[in-house]
Amino acid sequence: MNSRSIPRSLTALLLAATLLGAAGCVTGTSDNNATVADLLNRNLPDIDAVKALIDNGQLEAARNDLQQLRAKQPENLEVAFLLGEVSLRLHDPAAALGNYEAAAALPEKRSVALQGAGIALLQLGRADEAATKLQEATAADASLWRAFNALARIYDSRHDWTAAESAYRSAIAASPKQAILFNNLGMSYLLQHRFDESIAQFREAITLDPGLKVATTNMRMAYALQGRYVEALAGVPEKDLPDELNNVGYAAMLRGEYDAARAYLSRAIEMSPAYHRQASANLEQLDGLVSLAAAHAQ
Numbered sequence: 001m002n003s004r005s006i007p008r009s010l011t012a013l014l015l016a017a018t019l020l021g022a023a024g025c026v027t028g029t030s031d032n033n034a035t036v037a038d039l040l041n042r043n044l045p046d047i048d049a050v051k052a053l054i055d056n057g058q059l060e061a062a063r064n065d066l067q068q069l070r071a072k073q074p075e076n077l078e079v080a081f082l083l084g085e086v087s088l089r090l091h092d093p094a095a096a097l098g099n100y101e102a103a104a105a106l107p108e109k110r111s112v113a114l115q116g117a118g119i120a121l122l123q124l125g126r127a128d129e130a131a132t133k134l135q136e137a138t139a140a141d142a143s144l145w146r147a148f149n150a151l152a153r154i155y156d157s158r159h160d161w162t163a164a165e166s167a168y169r170s171a172i173a174a175s176p177k178q179a180i181l182f183n184n185l186g187m188s189y190l191l192q193h194r195f196d197e198s199i200a201q202f203r204e205a206i207t208l209d210p211g212l213k214v215a216t217t218n219m220r221m222a223y224a225l226q227g228r229y230v231e232a233l234a235g236v237p238e239k240d241l242p243d244e245l246n247n248v249g250y251a252a253m254l255r256g257e258y259d260a261a262r263a264y265l266s267r268a269i270e271m272s273p274a275y276h277r278q279a280s281a282n283l284e285q286l287d288g289l290v291s292l293a294a295a296h297a298q
Helices: 008-043 047-055 059-072 077-089 093-103 107-125 128-141 145-157 160-175 179-191 195-208 215-225 227-233 238-254 258-271 277-297
Strands: none
Touching: 047 059, 047 077, 059 145, 059 258, 077 093, 077 107, 093 107, 093 238, 107 145, 128 145, 145 179, 160 179, 179 195, 179 277, 195 215, 215 227, 215 238, 227 238, 238 258, 238 277, 258 277
């Protein structure tokens, strides 16, 4: 059949139908594409809901949602930053580092992302790289107490006590209610044998957070390292006594007071409801030191 044999009216009708169909196909394709995109977006986690999960401490669920968002929206650097934060809190510094480094390209997140990257690098044992990131972060934003605290830890490891104290003081100025900062400054003083100053910092930490057990333990150790054993053990709850006796015994051993060390370590083992591995190991070390001292005395 050719076009001559088709009546004009039928040809016009077919043509109109063809155009209508074509128009329908175009419109339908566009609508279908939009619908698929909408469905994909609807299936993605909501960023505000993810933030609520983080605030509630549901970090694993938040990480799963953020990973979905990161895969579908690689250009969304806020997602990268949040994934860095969650990964760091979940003790996955390698994953945190990559996301923080991506998020640092976002101007409004750069300094805090550098802080996160520096902390992640420090946890990965890359202290020099960490210091560079942290110094850049604190230079840009003096309110980043976590960055100052991490820098101070690096300076402590280098025995750069002046720089460490300055960094801790900057951290405390930025966030004066953070008990852990006073504890960490106290530990820095303890490493320098500045015992009275360390005790003052531990006391401040305990005042801010009476439940901060590490500060109480560190304060007792500071007393013990001065030979103030009675003060070190004053007020220790019975359930904690074996561990604190062990700590005092170890401090006495470091001071060369071997008889006192043996008495405290032995008492720790006796009072422990189960085998006290650390006290036993310390007692073995003490026996070795006593034998070595006896050999040198001959």
